[in-house]
Amino acid sequence: MPIKFEIEKEIPNALGRAGKIETPHGVIHTPAFVSVGTKATVKALTPEQIKETGAEVVLANTYHLYLAPGDLRVKEFGGLHKFMNWKGPMMTDSGGFQVFSLGAAYGKQISKIAKADEVRSEEEIAGSLAKVDEQGVTFKSHHDGSLHCITPEKSIEIQHNLGADIIFAFDECTSPMEDFKYQEEALERTHRWAQRSLEYHKQQTTNNRQPQALFGIVQGGREETLRKRSAEFMRSLDFDGFGIGGSFAKEDMETAVKWVNEILPKEKPRHLLGIGEPEDLFMGVENGVDLFDCVAPTRNGRGGTLYTSRGKINIRNAEFRDDQEPIDKKCQCNVCKNYTRAYLCHLYRAHEMLGGTLGSIHNLYFIINLVKKMRQAILENRFPQFKNDFLAKYWKE
Amino acid sequence: MPIKFEIEKEIPNALGRAGKIETPHGVIHTPAFVSVGTKATVKALTPEQIKETGAEVVLANTYHLYLAPGDLRVKEFGGLHKFMNWKGPMMTDSGGFQVFSLGAAYGKQISKIAKADEVRSEEEIAGSLAKVDEQGVTFKSHHDGSLHCITPEKSIEIQHNLGADIIFAFDECTSPMEDFKYQEEALERTHRWAQRSLEYHKQQTTNNRQPQALFGIVQGGREETLRKRSAEFMRSLDFDGFGIGGSFAKEDMETAVKWVNEILPKEKPRHLLGIGEPEDLFMGVENGVDLFDCVAPTRNGRGGTLYTSRGKINIRNAEFRDDQEPIDKKCQCNVCKNYTRAYLCHLYRAHEMLGGTLGSIHNLYFIINLVKKMRQAILENRFPQFKNDFLAKYWKE
Numbered sequence: 001m002p003i004k005f006e007i008e009k010e011i012p013n014a015l016g017r018a019g020k021i022e023t024p025h026g027v028i029h030t031p032a033f034v035s036v037g038t039k040a041t042v043k044a045l046t047p048e049q050i051k052e053t054g055a056e057v058v059l060a061n062t063y064h065l066y067l068a069p070g071d072l073r074v075k076e077f078g079g080l081h082k083f084m085n086w087k088g089p090m091m092t093d094s095g096g097f098q099v100f101s102l103g104a105a106y107g108k109q110i111s112k113i114a115k116a117d118e119v120r121s122e123e124e125i126a127g128s129l130a131k132v133d134e135q136g137v138t139f140k141s142h143h144d145g146s147l148h149c150i151t152p153e154k155s156i157e158i159q160h161n162l163g164a165d166i167i168f169a170f171d172e173c174t175s176p177m178e179d180f181k182y183q184e185e186a187l188e189r190t191h192r193w194a195q196r197s198l199e200y201h202k203q204q205t206t207n208n209r210q211p212q213a214l215f216g217i218v219q220g221g222r223e224e225t226l227r228k229r230s231a232e233f234m235r236s237l238d239f240d241g242f243g244i245g246g247s248f249a250k251e252d253m254e255t256a257v258k259w260v261n262e263i264l265p266k267e268k269p270r271h272l273l274g275i276g277e278p279e280d281l282f283m284g285v286e287n288g289v290d291l292f293d294c295v296a297p298t299r300n301g302r303g304g305t306l307y308t309s310r311g312k313i314n315i316r317n318a319e320f321r322d323d324q325e326p327i328d329k330k331c332q333c334n335v336c337k338n339y340t341r342a343y344l345c346h347l348y349r350a351h352e353m354l355g356g357t358l359g360s361i362h363n364l365y366f367i368i369n370l371v372k373k374m375r376q377a378i379l380e381n382r383f384p385q386f387k388n389d390f391l392a393k394y395w396k397e
Numbered sequence: 398m399p400i401k402f403e404i405e406k407e408i409p410n411a412l413g414r415a416g417k418i419e420t421p422h423g424v425i426h427t428p429a430f431v432s433v434g435t436k437a438t439v440k441a442l443t444p445e446q447i448k449e450t451g452a453e454v455v456l457a458n459t460y461h462l463y464l465a466p467g468d469l470r471v472k473e474f475g476g477l478h479k480f481m482n483w484k485g486p487m488m489t490d491s492g493g494f495q496v497f498s499l500g501a502a503y504g505k506q507i508s509k510i511a512k513a514d515e516v517r518s519e520e521e522i523a524g525s526l527a528k529v530d531e532q533g534v535t536f537k538s539h540h541d542g543s544l545h546c547i548t549p550e551k552s553i554e555i556q557h558n559l560g561a562d563i564i565f566a567f568d569e570c571t572s573p574m575e576d577f578k579y580q581e582e583a584l585e586r587t588h589r590w591a592q593r594s595l596e597y598h599k600q601q602t603t604n605n606r607q608p609q610a611l612f613g614i615v616q617g618g619r620e621e622t623l624r625k626r627s628a629e630f631m632r633s634l635d636f637d638g639f640g641i642g643g644s645f646a647k648e649d650m651e652t653a654v655k656w657v658n659e660i661l662p663k664e665k666p667r668h669l670l671g672i673g674e675p676e677d678l679f680m681g682v683e684n685g686v687d688l689f690d691c692v693a694p695t696r697n698g699r700g701g702t703l704y705t706s707r708g709k710i711n712i713r714n715a716e717f718r719d720d721q722e723p724i725d726k727k728c729q730c731n732v733c734k735n736y737t738r739a740y741l742c743h744l745y746r747a748h749e750m751l752g753g754t755l756g757s758i759h760n761l762y763f764i765i766n767l768v769k770k771m772r773q774a775i776l777e778n779r780f781p782q783f784k785n786d787f788l789a790k791y792w793k794e
Binding site for chain 1 (some may be wrong): 436437438440441442443444446456465466470480481482540630706719722735736737739740742743744746747749750753755756
């Protein structure tokens with residue numbers, strides 16, 4: 001077995017649990033927040049700094065690395081771990097979300113949280129950079145316009161070359177604005193792709209590769225029947241764990257996660273893809289999610305939006321120019337121990353790169369540590385109380 | 398005494414020496430390369446990373462910090478050391494070079510090394526952002542166009558507020574393209590400013606401030622009579638050490654440094670301002686310079702120009718995409734120990750901030766360590782041989 005998952009404690013009367021995943025590169029204590037290192041780098045941080053945030057695991061993006069520097073190049077260098085000098089557990093995603101964001105969502109700044117007013121015009125559909133068919137997805141590189149095709153087999157081949165500990169089956173992430181008919185078609189296609197991903201993965205494991213765990217991705221948008229059908233289907237296949245995908249309307253996320261996790265087998269880990277705001281992390285953990293990843297902490301960190309136990313602040317604001325306090329008095333990260341809000345405010349206003357680095361370290365520490373505290377609360381049988389206490393202060397923004 | 402300078406060993410038949418400067422924040426082993434932290438941050442590096450390069454001392458820029466975040470704000474935070482979390486020795490410059498680059502040199506991308514074809518048009522002079530008179534320099538902020546005046550007294554006041562261990566007298570850095578008459582006028586003015594700087598500094602030291610060493614700056618461009626007159630004048634004043642300023646034509650640098658250091662008192666340290674290329678560092682050390690600072694290692698580092706023992710390389714070049722070697726096989730820095738040229742090439746091409754960070758760490762380590770090796774060579778009586786060996790390989794670019 002490429003990974004071993006063990007549940008240590010459950011939340012009474014809920015789906016949530018604390019556990020650990022053993023991988024060839026070390027243990028992930030769950031629930032855990034996974035740092036995103038899109039192009040084989042967690043933006044603005046060295047691996048030493050990633051570690052300093054408490055991160056146990058990094059997720060890189062298949063789509064980006066396929067285009068540059070190329071998965072074969074990474075393979076020649078002994079895989080992602082060696083290439084980027086990260087010694088702990090790693091994951092790669094399937095590329096499916098990038099297909100969505102380049103296709104249906106291209107140019108619309110759609111994130112994992114859907115906005116209510118997302119309606120595509122005919123022009124937008126015609127101008128999209130990706131075309132989906134049974135075989136896979138054909139798309140234009142955002143670098144140079146060159147044409148590429150990623151099939152389920154190709155996605156797994158790329159992920160084999162990259163060599164992460166946990167990889168994902170190729171999927172289509174639909175827009176929540178698509179109608180039921182399209183959602184259903186896309187879901188059935190994703191299921192066929194999941195089977196093809198798994199078959200290709202099994203065939204290739206006869207090679208002398210390091211063992212890699214393969215997770216299947218449950219889709220189905222906001223539709224109860226589709227989500228449940230997808231969870232049933234995925235549980236029937238021999239995956240090592242599961243992703244829960246989708247671009248969610250925020251209010252639909254909880255029900256979708258519940259529908260899915262009530263069906264998925266308890267003994268395998270579940271990863272809620274692309275979700276990372278504190279309130280969503282509590283919801284996910286409570287409802288049986290073991291892993292989360294999201295660019296929000298680092299993206300916000302580079303932009304100057306910093307997490308505190310009383311909500312997010314924009315550190316560029318004039319009110320912080322003379323503020324001698326740390327970002328968050330309760331935070332134990334190295335940034336909060338050593339720097340004032342005023343210094344950070346100065347760095348961001350002066351466009352100094354160090355601002356983005358320190359902001360990213362703090363934000364990652366804050367979010368990773370928040371999920372670690374949830375884990376501790378589960379182990380100590382006080383998750384509901386911890387959740388209520390944290391969110392009561394957090395929302396007092 | 399705010400600092401104590403001790404000579405440990407001299408280069409036979411030359412002006413060069415190895416020594417140490419004790420400051421209130423620790424010892425600087427000389428000759429030493431000083432890292433530049435213009436806006437209270439060595440660009441792209443945390444203080445831990447600065448330390449990792451072997452840096453013992455950081456120089457911040459008075460002009461920039463006066464404008465933002467403001468010297469009074471830094472003072473309120475307990476000075477630069479606390480503000481930026483750098484615990485070792487610090488210097489601030491006088492602001493004089495910025496006056497030059499905003500005035501005579503504005504918009505011409507003139508650096509410390511003058512180009513041969515620098516001739517100012519009338520329009521350029523009229524459009525310059527700074528006006529020099531006996532009182533001081535009046536200039537427009539490059540931020541918001543607001544009008545400011547820095548006098549010698551003001552420069553020292555700002556530097557007192559910033560609180561570095563070593564500060565500089567206010568000076569005018571002329572363009573080497575100015576005629577003798579202007580050079581002489583400017584020099585005499587710089588001498589009067591030096592006296593005013595020193596007087597103001599002495600008056601203010603009755604306050605309860607931490608002791609700060611004041612260095613006077615020798616100017617005089619490429620003119621032998623002026624350089625010598627300036628050195629004679631400066632040695633007559635009670636400075637703790639000296640800067641050698643100027644925008645040099647590269648071929649004039651050595652003679653100017655020699656003229657000056659033959660006159661300056663042996664027992665006080667000398668800082669060649671704004672110089673940092675390997676060949677210039679050898680020249681300076683041989684001719685009795687103890688301290689150097691330059692933005693080149695970090696600026697080059699951010700741009701992808703990296704130092705190696707066989708000359709500089711541009712790591713973005715396609716030839717490095719598959720290069721599994723470190724930047725420099727002989728380098729012992731953490732970047733060379735942990736990363737390939739291919740990974741760095743990928744980071745720069747992908748516009749990842751980590752590229753600039755790793756490149757800056759390597760370059761600073763390379764240059765700082767080169768000067769440390771010169772020091773070691775002086776102590777072991779083999780400076781000329783070390784210089785010849787290094788430059789023979791370095792020029793084989």
